[in-house]
Amino acid sequence: LAASGCGKQETVKVGIEQNFRPFTYTENGDKKGFEVDLWQAIAKKADIKYELVPMEHGELIKSVKSGAVDLAIAGMTVSNARKNNFEYSSPYFQTGLVVLTSTDNGVIKSKEDLAQKVVATKNGSTAFNYAGEIQGAKIRSYSNVADVYNELKNNTVDAAIFDERNAHDFLQDKAQGQVKMVGEMFNKERYAVVGKKRNKYIGKVNKGIEAVSKDGTYETMYTKWFGA
Numbered sequence: 001l002a003a004s005g006c007g008k009q010e011t012v013k014v015g016i017e018q019n020f021r022p023f024t025y026t027e028n029g030d031k032k033g034f035e036v037d038l039w040q041a042i043a044k045k046a047d048i049k050y051e052l053v054p055m056e057h058g059e060l061i062k063s064v065k066s067g068a069v070d071l072a073i074a075g076m077t078v079s080n081a082r083k084n085n086f087e088y089s090s091p092y093f094q095t096g097l098v099v100l101t102s103t104d105n106g107v108i109k110s111k112e113d114l115a116q117k118v119v120a121t122k123n124g125s126t127a128f129n130y131a132g133e134i135q136g137a138k139i140r141s142y143s144n145v146a147d148v149y150n151e152l153k154n155n156t157v158d159a160a161i162f163d164e165r166n167a168h169d170f171l172q173d174k175a176q177g178q179v180k181m182v183g184e185m186f187n188k189e190r191y192a193v194v195g196k197k198r199n200k201y202i203g204k205v206n207k208g209i210e211a212v213s214k215d216g217t218y219e220t221m222y223t224k225w226f227g228a
């Protein structure tokens with residue numbers, strides 16, 4: 001048999017996140033989320049055979065860089081800082097960052113009130129980069145966003161900064177009225193599928209994204225996960 005595999009299709013390793021609701025997460029061993037559904041549809045259109053590999057965000061970034069996974073779909077923001085190592089697909093989601101604080105905090109009303117405050121966020125995320133630029137803020141960062149939210153609930157930090165949709169999910173699901181969102185969404189961000197520089201899959205992925213946008217699949221999935 002030729003090295004090309006004689007028609008045997010290779011399996012593309014696609015990294016997802018363990019805990020980035022409602023985009024990708026695992027629940028009782030099941031892989032779920034808007035991006036899991038979206039990826040399945042993209043891969044079908046693009047004729048990509050794949051295997052999903054769940055891990056934490058930091059590990060995911062390393063794995064894409066090293067080639068341990070071929071691609072990742074996990075709320076990855078298109079950022080200039082990562083462009084040296086990564087190649088992005090066309091973006092499929094528009095979002096941004098938000099500030100969260102305790103419901104009874106009357107001092108923090110927006111991101112402008114975070115100087116000298118203790119701010120929790122996720123290691124290596126775009127929110128982490130943003131937080132690092134706030135004058136005098138003390139940053140506490142965690143590899144799992146569940147720990148960021150626990151700090152907020154326990155009132156051991158003043159505020160947190162993270163991706164808007166994930167924060168929104170937490171407020172609805174687990175915050176139990178103890179945490180609120182303050183101010184406007186900021187730092188416009190777009191999510192895209194990511195792979196190593198010069199990887200051979202992004203072209204196919206882009207065709208898949210275009211196809212699911214055109215035939216209404218994207219819209220149906222968006223409505224299912226985010227409402228009308």
Ligand code: GLN
Nearest residue numbers: 057074075076077125126
């Ligand atoms: N959008 C953020 C980033 O790309 C966070 C992603 C995540 O935690 N999965 O850094």
